[in-house]
């Protein structure tokens with residue numbers, strides 16, 4: 001739950017007069033916007049605290065028993081008994097942390113086992129585990145696309161992809177979201193001989209829509225580009241084996257690099273890149289966000305490896321999660337809400353709010369009903385929309401989905417949105 | 419195409435994006451005067467790229483603040 005969410009630790013005080021040269025003056029508009037929002041009496045959407053987590057789908061939030069519909073715990077692995085057991089065992093046997101980089105003293109047997117699990121999960125030759133998905137994008141993109149190369153990417157790409165571009169020295173060329181023709185034209189204008197990397201996502205997490213990867217990758221390959229696909233929001237759920245949207249569309253073989261994270265379906269923290277590139281292992285030496293940071297704690301890689309292996313056999317859960325997504329999408333539409341996609345395409349259903357004020361009011365009304373969703377607002381959202389993003393879990397029961405629809409009905413009427 | 423021609427083509431391309439109907443001169447800034455947000459920039463740049471069959475990467479865009487600088491940059495990209 002990283003994008004679009006700021007989480008200040010202390011109350012903000014913008015009214016104190018700033019000394020000249022205060023480097024914080026640039027944040028004044030944001031501080032003002034936040035104060036205006038809170039002045040209307042809404043509960044602060046960005047400082048919710050979960051006091052107790054009861055299961056993948058329920059927690060005590062700000063003192064209330066709450067259904068969680070805004071986590072990325074798609075497959076509900078966080079409380080899986082085998083996963084927890086593996087973590088405890090590793091904690092006992094290997095200690096609480098590695099205190100070192102993957103390339104020095106930070107590679108334990110557990111990191112290798114985790115990379116083995118990823119290789120098997122994706123049926124690919126190479127797997128490299130990073131400390132977060134953010135760092136995986138940062139590292140791979142900035143390292144493989146160098147000076148004189150071109151990165152062609154979707155304008156709605158995740159912050160970690162943009163930051164990967166900013167960290168490197170390649171020329172960065174964005175195109176309109178999911179626009180195959182715009183991508184084709186831009187690739188066609190790249191000077192002869194320059195290296196090309198096309199960066200796409202399987203599921204775009206703001207609206208929950210998927211990319212036409214098959215067509216886009218075919219165009220990229222026609223221009224001789226390498227292709228990186230971030231499957232953060234599809235791993236474990238989409239595709240016959242949960243390998244993501246590229247698998248689902250039958251084009252995973254054409255993808256040069258898949259980026260993923262452990263912070264969503266896998267249910268812990270960490271990131272990775274899998275690839276069949278014959279020279280991929282050199283990345284371990286040249287990729288700075290891999291080298292110059294400590295490796296994940298043994299308990300984390302143990303939980304990740306166990307979870308990944310269980311996700312290989314998750315087809316029943318995947319089927320139930322699809323049912324949940326379809327029911328919530330259809331139900332919200334029937335109630336008259338405006339949704340981010342015409343059809344359910346992923347485990348994310350985005351409800352479009354008329355503006356930030358009413359979005360925040362609706363968010364609060366839902367919280368009072370006992371439902372947590374994600375409030376996403378500009379600038380993290382496409383076209384400056386305010387969104388209530390609902391992400392479903394395979395552990396939400398069908399009854400819970402009906403309860404959720406009831407909550408949306410009452411909150412939507414109370415705030416005048418439906 | 420000489421500078422004057424490039425100038426007049428870009429001037430017509432900018433029209434649909436010039437929501438405040440500003441009088442545009444070489445010193446007019448995109449972020450400040452025209453208040454372009456990132457999506458508007460993308461659409462405007464795409465229109466120019468398609469018209470002149472060039473690429474203006476974000477790295478190059480970062481150097482361009484005013485209308486005059488844009489015309490110069492497009493002239494140069496066309497020549498090159």
Ligand SMILES: Cc1ncc(COP(=O)(O)O)c(C=O)c1O
Pocket residue numbers: 001002003132133134135137158160201205230232233261262263269270271
């Ligand atoms: C598309 C995408 N890529 C990468 C990440 C980063 O993942 P992590 O939470 O592991 O840093 C996220 C999640 O925030 C994401 O949505």
